[in-house]
Amino acid sequence: MAAINDLLRQISETSLRNRLEQEFDRISKNKKFGLVFEEHIPECTPLYEISIKRGSTVAQKTGHINDVYTVLKLDGDTALCRNKATGNTMNIPIIDISFLV
Structure with a gap:
């Protein structure tokens, strides 16, 4: 100075x-x-070609990338996911989510 x-x-x-x-x-x-x-929200990178399985960290393809979910259960073409921030669960079609790193 x-x-x-x-x-x-x-x-x-x-x-x-x-x-x-x-x-x-x-x-x-x-x-x-x-x-x-x-403090920043951790950066997330979607990987579209990785298969989704139980325990995966995912985000909705049409949603905000920092709206992160954990896959609790796979049932056919849908995944039961828990939002990491709110704890709310919801069924999301597997084609509408992407794996996050």
């Missing part, structure tokens, strides 16, 4: 220098510098 302050002091036009210093002060109060940890 000292380097930025040195560069700002080199600006000869007073009004421009003052304006830039004000903006830099405003930004530096809001922005954290250094190592910052942020």
Whole structure:
């Protein structure tokens, strides 16, 4: 930050220098510098050609990729799935879900 302050002091036009210093002060109060940890939803990658089986982590092809389910039971062409976030269960046609990594 000292380097930025040195560069700002080199600006000869007073009004421009003052304006830039004000903006830099405003930004530096809001922005954290250094190592910052942020929580994100884990990234998911659908694998469409992998067969679905009991215990698989899946998502609906037409739904949001982070709406993740666990397959509890396969019954013909449908899978009984539990939403990992809400715990709700629902039957979803196997052709409408994809395996997640």
